[in-house]
Amino acid sequence: MRVEEKLYTLRYKKDEQPHLAIIDPNKCLKCEEVNGVPQPCISVCPANVYSWINQRIVISYENCVECGACRIACPYSNISWKYPRYGLGIALRYG
Amino acid sequence: MKFDIVVVGAGPAGSSAAITAAKGGAKVLLLERGPEPGSKNVSGAMIRLDDFSSVYDVSSIPIERKVKNVDLILLSDSNRTRISVNVESNLATAARLKLDKWMAQQAEKAGAILITKTTVLGVEREGNEYKVETDRGEVRADRVVLAEGVNALVSMKANIRPDLTPDNAVQTVKEVYSLNKDEVNKRFGFKADDEGVSWRILGTDPVPYAGFLYVYKDAIAIGAGIPMKILIKRKITPYTVLDEVKERLGLNDLVKGASLREYSAKVIPEYGFPSWKACSGKVYLAGDAIGLVDPLTFNGIGPAVASGVVAGKASLESYECSKYESELMKNREVRRVVNGRPLVKELVEEENFKYYVKTINDLLHGWVYSDFSKVKLDTSKLLKHLLLGIGVFKS
Ligand SMILES: Cc1cc2nc3c(=O)[nH]c(=O)nc-3n(C[C@H](O)[C@H](O)[C@H](O)COP(=O)(O)OP(=O)(O)OC[C@H]3O[C@@H](n4cnc5c(N)ncnc54)[C@H](O)[C@@H]3O)c2cc1C
Ligand code: SF4
Ligand code: SF4
Secondary structure (H helix, E strand, O other): OHHHHHHHHEEOOOHHHHOOOOOOOOHHHHHHHHOOHHHHHHHHOOOOOEEEEOOOOOEEEHHOOOOHHHHHHOOOEEEOOOOOOOOOOOEOOOO | EEEEEEOOOOOOHHHHHHHHHHHHHEEEEEEEOOOOOOOOOOOOEEEEHHHOOOOOHHHHOOEEEEEEEEEEEEEEEOEEEEEEEEEEEEEOOOOOOHHHHHHHHHHHOOOEEEEEEOOEEEEEOOOOEEEEEEOOOOEEEEHHHOOOOOOOOOHHHHHOOOOEEEEEEHEEEEEEEEOOHHHHHHHOOOOOOEEEEEEEEEEOOOOOOOEEEEEEEEEOEEEEEEEEEHHHHOOHHHHHHHHHHHOOOOOOHHOOOOOOEEEEEEEEOOOOOOOOOOOOEEEEEOOHOOOOOOOOOOOOHHHHHHHHHHHHHHHHHHHHHHHHHHHHHHOHHHHHHHHHHHHHHOOOOOHHHHHHHHHHHHHHHHHOOOOOOOOOOOOOHHHHHHHHHHHHHOO
């Protein structure tokens, strides 16, 4: 089963304001030079939130399961990582 | 609004701090970012019932099933071993949404005020009190407990502790498949509706991982934790590893016909207190926020409750930091995690992990075939880890 299908099982309430952002896209270029693809943020993410398209990281923040891995994995501390506001984002049934 | 104590996070650590402080007569506010306690939390959830009895009324604890066996499964490239440990009492499975809600409700009954859907953004000292800033406004408190879990943004922003690194973090993914109760009983051969099992899986391929299987009343949870640095180095995603685990263990057959009800993920910390501070001024950290998990067994709820109780007491009695940290170290649960860290750090090293899974597998297979020619004993390694292990058992 594709990850995108797995994510359909989750209850999401979307925060209109993205809770994740790349701080400096140039650092991602450097990261690609050093680490190749997929970069660390892409490897650790369980929800395919990050993709490398046209030499840029594109973020599908609405798929995020709020695990916290990408922030820790990024060698350049280049991800601005917050929680969605007001309890928005995922809501688990089992946890 | 002014409170004696604000507790950030209604997980096991936060609710345990809140109930302890509220029972002591303090005016306590418990803030949770999720729509309800537990709704943002991920774990296997095998729990030890005794861990809760010091502060909660356990007669109403919402368990799923009583664990009758814990099966240890070792998978190396060539061999597979399964050891089933019979459990007499005390272990159960629980779902986090119900368990965390139950803990928070007991804290409320003791007088704590719970507010959900509210994320704390920062804590700042102002004179003798603290300003707790949230996405819905600010509150004030004399003391603060930060029980915000592994992604401790508030503790990090306040410079009490650093972030984890890929060297000391495990990434886990988990899937929950729902089935009806009778079908679960049939597939596992349970004789009663409250009978359950937990599996712990240690495997070496395609990368070293620790897997688990837990049985809920009407669902089966399967997951795997992989050291983050291995995912990065091997450029492999966590769900690819979990898919391989399911394949190798035939789990797809076990959950055949069941529908996937939930997919989740969370980081497990492998580092923290006492290398990190657990306190600053009258701000006390507890649980995953200071890394109190044993990553090989995923036991984190027990230490979270235990450290939460200590934090609740500390906030109630306005401990100095040195006193809080020494009280934490006096706690058995906390000490066990702390003393286990050097050994765990060694064992999760790829080379060591592979060595032990393979050697134990080879030993047991050697015993079965009465041929130990495949077993390679590395005495210096064994001795080093034995010595570290003795330190853990003594704690
Ligand atoms: C896949 C997996 C399996 C596991 N299996 C087991 C197991 O079988 N048994 C076991 O004992 N342990 C297990 N653990 C470990 C266990 O889940 C944790 O150690 C435990 O949940 C830690 O409790 P805590 O209260 O410190 O943190 P958490 O349970 O993470 O609670 C933190 C709470 O704070 C809230 N929060 C965070 N930030 C803010 C903020 N800024 N404002 C407001 N609220 C906030 C969160 O929403 C959350 O409710 C497992 C972990 C994982 C990931
Ligand atoms: S790991 Fe960090 S620096 Fe590298 S691509 Fe991802 S966000 Fe950019
Ligand atoms: S927090 Fe987890 S799910 Fe969300 S983007 Fe980062 S790695 Fe992916």
